[in-house]
Amino acid sequence: TQPTNNPAIRSDKPIPYDIPVFDDIASERRHRKERLAAAFRIFGRFGFSEGVAGHITVRDPEHTDCFWVNPFGTPFSHIRVSDLLLVSHAGEVLQGDYAVNQAAFAIHSGLHMARPDIVAAAHSHSLHGKAWSALGRTLDPITQDSCIFFGDHVLFDDYTGVVTDPEEGKRIAYALGDQSAAILRNHGLLTVGASVDAATWLFVTMERSCQAQLLAEAAGQPIVMDDETAASTHRQVGGDFASWFSAQPLFEQILRSLRRVPPGFNRPVHGSASRWKNPVDRGQLALRRRRV
Numbered sequence: 001t002q003p004t005n006n007p008a009i010r011s012d013k014p015i016p017y018d019i020p021v022f023d024d025i026a027s028e029r030r031h032r033k034e035r036l037a038a039a040f041r042i043f044g045r046f047g048f049s050e051g052v053a054g055h056i057t058v059r060d061p062e063h064t065d066c067f068w069v070n071p072f073g074t075p076f077s078h079i080r081v082s083d084l085l086l087v088s089h090a091g092e093v094l095q096g097d098y099a100v101n102q103a104a105f106a107i108h109s110g111l112h113m114a115r116p117d118i119v120a121a122a123h124s125h126s127l128h129g130k131a132w133s134a135l136g137r138t139l140d141p142i143t144q145d146s147c148i149f150f151g152d153h154v155l156f157d158d159y160t161g162v163v164t165d166p167e168e169g170k171r172i173a174y175a176l177g178d179q180s181a182a183i184l185r186n187h188g189l190l191t192v193g194a195s196v197d198a199a200t201w202l203f204v205t206m207e208r209s210c211q212a213q214l215l216a217e218a219a220g221q222p223i224v225m226d227d228e229t230a231a232s233t234h235r236q237v238g239g240d241f242a243s244w245f246s247a248q249p250l251f252e253q254i255l256r257s258l259r260r261v262p263p264g265f266n267r268p269v270h271g272s273a274s275r276w277k278n279p280v281d282r283g284q285l286a287l288r289r290r291r292v
Contacts, residue, residue: 044077110169
């Protein structure tokens, strides 16, 4: 095992994870779908569901004008790889047995079309995110973690009701610009990333940052960092690699708890290309529903 050469890690020792690389499209697609199903399990664990609202998508690596998404109404905590839908940017369900949430199609198709760099996007009506969104404000850099979003999130200040029109999705994408997250006023949070892992982590930590600021402002007057300190902190804790890396413990915990496998499961071997230490990568065992 060789030490990581990532400049963000100043150590002669390796980190426990490698960003996976793939020998073929099929392996990459399988990996993205497995991570997507795991992301829903994480959302379920954190209680981010609100009835049938909420969706996470990942772009198909071959058919880049299509994305994988959860079927409408399936509980986050039950979603398996086999449940996922493949949906085109025109709204056609190309693979899968159930209907797609029209809000998911409207929002995510606009994002994926406007931003080719976006691999994954996440949105739900999480409690503290929607509470903060009602204030019509962006987050302040009051904690180290909130600096993840310093200069990298926007306020979409135009709530017009449930999003069902693809034009609304395009307006959200336009407002997002090249940022990593948006606060949708009177609605909730939206995060995007270069991987399912990154988009998922950004959503989790943005929800917590909303909670932290709500608590701080309820207790008193938070001290807001100066722009120079916040920007410097953002360079250390923000960005695609930091978001991907920060997500790994969440994915390790949720997947190990579901599959009951020993340490080392689903972890890429250093220097390998899409070869994993556990045969579950072949897909037959991916995120089976627990039997109780």
